[in-house]
Amino acid sequence: xxxxxxxxxxxxxxxRLSVTGVAKAVFLKVGxxxxxxxxxxxxxxxxxxxxxxxxxxTNVARQSVYLILVSLGQMIVLxxxxxxxxxxxxxxxxxxxxxxxxxxxxxxMPEHVWLVITLGCLAGFGAALAVGCLNGxxxxxxxxxxxxxxxxxxxxxxxxxxxxxGGVPVSRLPQEFGNTFGFxxxxxxPVPVIIAIVAIVVIWIVMNRTKFGAHVYAxxxxxxxxxxxxxxxxxxxxxxxxxxxLLASLAGLLLTARVESxxxxxxxxxxxxxxxxxxxxxxxxxxxxxxxxSVVLGAFFIVLVQNGMNIAQIGSYLQMxxxxxxxxxxxxLDQFRYRMLVGRA
Amino acid sequence: MGxxxxxxMTGVSKEFPGAKALSDVDFxxxxxxxxxxxxxxxxxxxTLISILSGVYRPTAGTLRIDGEEIELSSVQEARAAGIGTVxxxxxxxxxxxxxxxxxxxxxxxxxxxxDRRAMEESTxxxxxxxxFEIDVRTPIARLSRAQQQMVExxxxxxxxxxxxxxxxxxxxxxxxxxxxxxxxxxxxxxxxVGVIYxxxxxxxxxxxxxxxxxxxxxxxxxxxxxxxxxxxALVELMTGRTIDKVYPQIRRQNGGEALxxxxxxxxxxxxxxxxxxxxxxxxxxxxLVGSGKSRVWRGILGLQxxxxxxxxxxxxxxxxxxxxxxxxxxxxxLPPDRKSEGLVxxxxxxxxxxxxxxxxxxxxxxxxxxxxxxxxAEADAIGTRVDLAPxxxxxxxxxxxxGNQQKVLFGKGFGEERLVYxxxxxxVGVDMGTxxxxxxxxxxxxxxxxxxxVVSSDLPEVMHLSHRLVVFCGGRISAELEGTDISEExxxxxxxxxxxxxx
Numbered sequence: 001x002x003x004x005x006x007x008x009x010x011x012x013x014x015x016r017l018s019v020t021g022v023a024k025a026v027f028l029k030v031g032x033x034x035x036x037x038x039x040x041x042x043x044x045x046x047x048x049x050x051x052x053x054x055x056x057x058t059n060v061a062r063q064s065v066y067l068i069l070v071s072l073g074q075m076i077v078l079x080x081x082x083x084x085x086x087x088x089x090x091x092x093x094x095x096x097x098x099x100x101x102x103x104x105x106x107x108x109m110p111e112h113v114w115l116v117i118t119l120g121c122l123a124g125f126g127a128a129l130a131v132g133c134l135n136g137x138x139x140x141x142x143x144x145x146x147x148x149x150x151x152x153x154x155x156x157x158x159x160x161x162x163x164x165x166g167g168v169p170v171s172r173l174p175q176e177f178g179n180t181f182g183f184x185x186x187x188x189x190p191v192p193v194i195i196a197i198v199a200i201v202v203i204w205i206v207m208n209r210t211k212f213g214a215h216v217y218a219x220x221x222x223x224x225x226x227x228x229x230x231x232x233x234x235x236x237x238x239x240x241x242x243x244x245x246l247l248a249s250l251a252g253l254l255l256t257a258r259v260e261s262x263x264x265x266x267x268x269x270x271x272x273x274x275x276x277x278x279x280x281x282x283x284x285x286x287x288x289x290x291x292x293x294s295v296v297l298g299a300f301f302i303v304l305v306q307n308g309m310n311i312a313q314i315g316s317y318l319q320m321x322x323x324x325x326x327x328x329x330x331x332x333l334d335q336f337r338y339r340m341l342v343g344r345a
Numbered sequence: 346m347g348x349x350x351x352x353x354m355t356g357v358s359k360e361f362p363g364a365k366a367l368s369d370v371d372f373x374x375x376x377x378x379x380x381x382x383x384x385x386x387x388x389x390x391x392t393l394i395s396i397l398s399g400v401y402r403p404t405a406g407t408l409r410i411d412g413e414e415i416e417l418s419s420v421q422e423a424r425a426a427g428i429g430t431v432x433x434x435x436x437x438x439x440x441x442x443x444x445x446x447x448x449x450x451x452x453x454x455x456x457x458x459x460d461r462r463a464m465e466e467s468t469x470x471x472x473x474x475x476x477f478e479i480d481v482r483t484p485i486a487r488l489s490r491a492q493q494q495m496v497e498x499x500x501x502x503x504x505x506x507x508x509x510x511x512x513x514x515x516x517x518x519x520x521x522x523x524x525x526x527x528x529x530x531x532x533x534x535x536x537x538v539g540v541i542y543x544x545x546x547x548x549x550x551x552x553x554x555x556x557x558x559x560x561x562x563x564x565x566x567x568x569x570x571x572x573x574x575x576x577x578a579l580v581e582l583m584t585g586r587t588i589d590k591v592y593p594q595i596r597r598q599n600g601g602e603a604l605x606x607x608x609x610x611x612x613x614x615x616x617x618x619x620x621x622x623x624x625x626x627x628x629x630x631x632x633l634v635g636s637g638k639s640r641v642w643r644g645i646l647g648l649q650x651x652x653x654x655x656x657x658x659x660x661x662x663x664x665x666x667x668x669x670x671x672x673x674x675x676x677x678x679l680p681p682d683r684k685s686e687g688l689v690x691x692x693x694x695x696x697x698x699x700x701x702x703x704x705x706x707x708x709x710x711x712x713x714x715x716x717x718x719x720x721x722a723e724a725d726a727i728g729t730r731v732d733l734a735p736x737x738x739x740x741x742x743x744x745x746x747x748g749n750q751q752k753v754l755f756g757k758g759f760g761e762e763r764l765v766y767x768x769x770x771x772x773v774g775v776d777m778g779t780x781x782x783x784x785x786x787x788x789x790x791x792x793x794x795x796x797x798x799v800v801s802s803d804l805p806e807v808m809h810l811s812h813r814l815v816v817f818c819g820g821r822i823s824a825e826l827e828g829t830d831i832s833e834e835x836x837x838x839x840x841x842x843x844x845x846x847x848x
Contacts, residue, residue, distance in 0.1 A: 209714040211703045218700050221689030228648075228680055228687070229700050229757060230672040288691045341691060341741055 028340060030294055031282025032333045036326075037301055044308030051311055064303035065196040066251040067273055071281075071299040072203045072292065073247030074274040079207075080240045081220040081287025082146030086135060087248040087274055089157030090128040091267030094252030096161045098124030099170035099262020106174055117177050124256075125249050131157050132245025136238035154271070161264040170262030181257035192254045199250065204292040216240060220287025269320075276327040277302045279334055286338065349412025351376045351539040352397065352508055357406030359392050366392040369406070370565045372558060374508065374539040379530060379553055381571070382543045384560035384583055385748075385776035390543050393560070394510050397541070398430040399423030410508075429506025431497045431514060439486035444468035446485055447500045471499055475529045491518045491634050495526070502533065509533060510541045513774060515549065519633040519802060520837065527553050545776060547576045548805070559583055580777060591781050592809035595788045598625025602659070604796040605676070605765045610654035612644030616820040618654070622765055622796045627787065629811025629831075630800040633840055636817035638800055639681060642767050646671055646678055658764070673704070675764035679754055679771060681800075683747075687754045690743040694733060694753045697742055698724040701760040723760070731756045732782050748779030755786055766790055769800045784810065808836060816840065 026034055044051045070087050077084045102120035109116065131153060138149040184191045207213035215236045218226035227233050248267070255266050281298025283290030305326070309319050352374040359367040367389045374380050382390045395401045397408070399417035407414055410426055417423045423430070437446045444465045453463045468481045477495045485493060494514055501509055511530075515523045530553060534540055542553065550557060554571035559582045566582050601624035610618040615637040622628055632638035643649050645656045647668040656664045663671060672678065680686035688697050702708055702720050710716035728738050731752045742750055751772065758766060771787070772780045787810060791797050801807040807814065814831050816824040816839040824839035 205714065209717070211715065214700060214703055214715070217692065217696075218689055221692050222686075224680075224686040225688055225697075226700070227668060228672070228678055230669045230704070231700070232669055284691070286691075288689060338691075341743070 027337060030291070031280070031337060032330055033281050033294060033298055033301060036280060036330075037297070037304075040301065040305055040308060044304075044311065047308070048311045051308055056307070056311075060300070060304050060307045062190050062193055063307070064300045065190075065192040066255055067270065067277060067303055068196050068296050068299040069199055069251035069254075070248045070267075070270050071274040071277040071295050072199065073244030074271075075278045075281075075283050075290050075292070075295045076203075076207070076216060076240045077146070077244045078275070078278050078283045078285065079216050079220045079287055079290045080237055081223070082139060082237070082240075083150070083275060083285075084135065084146070084241060084244045085150040085271045086131055086154040086157060087244065088267035088270045089154045089161070090131045090245045090248035091252035091255065091270060092161045092264050093127040093131060093157050094124035094249040095256040095266050096165050096170060096262045096264055097127040098253060099173055099256060100164060102173050102177065103170060106172075113174050113176050117174055120177070121253055124253050125246060128245045128249030128252065129242065132242035133238075135245065136241035139241060140234040140237035158264070165262065165264055167264060169264075171260070173256075173260055173262070178257050178260040181254055182260065183258075192258070195250070195254065199247065200292065200296055203247075207292050212236065212239065217288055220289075222288070272327065273302055273323070274299070276323060276330065279327060280330040282334075282337070284334060284338060285331065289341075348376075349409070350374060351411065353409040353412070354393075354397070355407050355409075357393070357396060357403045357408070359389075359396060359401060360404045365563055367396075367403075367563045370560070370563075372565075372568075374541060376507075376537050376539055377534050378555040379534050379540040379542055381550055381554040381557045382541060382560065383547075383550075383557055383579065384566075385778050388560040388583075388776075389563040390560055391512070392563070394430065394512060394541060394543065397423070397508070398428055398510060424504060424506075427505065427507035428510065429501030429504055429508065430510040430512070431494070431501055432512050437485045437493055437496060437500075440484060442482050442484055443479060443488070443496050444481040446496060447471070447481075447503050449500070451504060468499070468503070471503060475499065475532070476525060477529075489634050491522045494518065495522075498526075498529070502538075506538065508539045508541065510543075512543045513545070514542070515544060515546060520804070520840070521633065523549070545774075546803075547579055550576075550579070583777065591777060591784070592806075593781075593784050593788045595627060595791050595810065595812070597627075597812045598792075598794060601625040601794070601796070604659060606655075606657045607641070607645060608655045608657075610641055610644060610656070611652045612640060612649055612654075613652075614640045614820050615644055618820075618822060620815060620822070622798055623813075624764075624796050625791060625794045626812040627791050627797045627799055627810050629807040629814040630798060630817065631802075631804065631807045631814060631836055631840075632817030634802065636840075637820040638817040639769055641817075642678070642769060642798070642800065646676070646767075675762075677758040677763040677766045679758065679766070679768040681770035681773060683750050683754050683773075687757075688742045688750060691741060693739050694728065694742055694745065694749070694756075695721060695724045695738040697753050698727050698756045698760065701757045705761060724756075727756045727759045730759055731786060748775045751775050751779065751783065755783060763795065765796045765798070767798045767800070770802065771799060772801075772803065772806060780806075804833065804836065808833065 041052070050056055074084055074087060098120045101123035102116055105116040105119055134153050135150055138144040139146050181191055186194060207216065215226065215231045218229065218231050219233050219236045223233055252266060256262055259266070277298040278290065278295055279285060280301060281294035283295060306319060309322065350373045352372070354370065354372040357367060357370050357372070358365070370389070370393060372393065382393065384390050392401065396403050399420045399422050402418060408417065409415065415426060417426065438449065441449070447468045448464045452459045454460055465481055472479060472481060477499070479488065479492055479495070485496065488496065498511070498514070514526060518526060530540055550571055556568060557571050557574065557579065558568040559566040559579070561583060603621040604624050605622040607618055607620045614635065618641050630638045640649060644651045647666065651665060654664070655662065658674060663674060684690065689700070699720050702723055703715060708715055708720045708723055725735070725738055728735070733749060733752050733756065737745060737749055742753060745753070768787070772783055775783065787797060787799065799807055799810050808831050811831060812827070814826045814836065815822050816826070816836055818840060824835070826835060
């Protein structure tokens, strides 16, 4: 009989309650991220002394802006119970369309630089809006599975971007665009970081303080129950994909400003990275669960790990292997967490 | 007898982190007996059968089958030991046919290939023997819940179960189906199968039970022969107190305004229904599964397509409006399946109630954003009103007992002023204690001048609560009864007699 074993194990676990109990509570509340973060910080700072330097961490913060923006959008969609594989396409299309628009407009009216930049950005947002609407209509109205819909749109968008440019980067953007949105600092803070902070605050308020946010959680938690509680479930789904595309688009504009050209290959691996960031940050793939602040930290963590691997001189091929493994590990741990949350019934 | 009992559990305990679900319980099941497990939700019935069916391992105690001590560490092992369990959540694959499901995992083979003909024929033979009239080639998804239940039981028997565990098998069945199920259970019993039967329906025990074991708060209260105990004594054993008034007296407001009127409603399974739902009274809706008693409401709410008819609320035509608009115009719908349609299982009880507070202007603060403190306070107040313990409010709904989940579901209706409350199976799978609390809520709503519709398969419930009772049969109203006309005989008679029309 196993009963003596069982009894003794419960005894010892109650004695270690202080450590394991707290760890378990943290795991249930926020997921695997704190544990991953501690491991990453310890490992990389052992490998290199520079890793924990203020300069390097600031650098990581600046680099993580793009992934944070995309991950926020990805989070909204994940909470509804879907996911968006077309975020990379939204970035590429934004980049290409905004660059093409700016180049064409700058030739037409070289004296109005800021008008050109504004219209160019709007064109970029418009392109991403089309991507988001396409996803939203397919998934909300026609009930296509998010996997197939966003996979298809991803191909449509990537093809369109390549078609528009012939695969050649669009260069000769207005100098001011790159200078302002790529490299400028306000009170010592890089402009992209400021924009990201504003976006984070806005999304936090949307998710935690507005009806729409509450609806997103409800739709992901149980669509039928949400419907019977008077939630416009189709509209919520649609808007989630639109917001996701627009956030990716914002990241796309900032990236375009940074590289100072419209590129079709921006955001190639961002779908995987953003889903990984969210899942590691405790967003459930079944929907209904996820927190803005954790996702920001999750995206930061992914970039931190990439930075650490660069410092440790791990090749980019091996980095892909590690990132994929990390995602799978996080999903497995998420399964355990879900079971603990919902109970074993 | 001299022979060892079929199942013998001695001193079984089960602890979960922070809770003792079962403490020191003895239980024996003989061959050829139907043994009822009885108790309120959370009394430990589910834990006990989960141990016996290999889902949980006991913290202490021993389990013997045929006198041999055995340890079950998985459902598969329990099945191999001859223990077949039919849980409330079915283990059927909706896209596969009945006979494929019955043989699932144990497909007969001929050479390398699955012998589909043998599967189909043996299933058909089994069904003939049991008297179930289902085409065995139908996909499970097209069967009613009641029929699925029967398939589930047939599946357990096909696997040569010697111990059959049935968890609330009649919760979704009608009287007629229940009778069929009972005759089948008796047949299985007479063949030497030991049946463990969990149910809240005391009135069934006389018909089916040999022994009754009563549990309360995880402890064994006693095992009695069914023949020797009265219903009242059982209730007292279960609750530890006498419940002389499970069903409250509800005062009826005479001549109440017709708040919701249905005229000529047609939708799948419903062929022309006229009903007026009046303020200040309880309208009961009874009928068999498939009679349309539930679907008529789903039809007018836009949950299934309405093919004809007119719906008016206080003289305003609301036919064919989006579900959301109908709900907003003052209808509360309590769905019959709280897990699939009612609750966000991963969210807390409080968050589930808060979901219905989002449109409340007084809980909205700056810039139309909802104020978390005020909406939380309101949700907690509602929690108190529906008698949820404060410590249940922050808990994930999935971890609450069925009774508490149902209270949360009721709580969703108290956020906003509604005119009409449509309660579809308001107490399904809920214990007596909680039931009486929910009935009090129904009384309060009615006496506050709301129009309350109670759709229920539980005949005593719908009979005792209703001021007016409509009986459905074959998608039509076969009778409309009032006051003293509401008796078990008249209602049952109209269950099967669809000839008389209400018109």
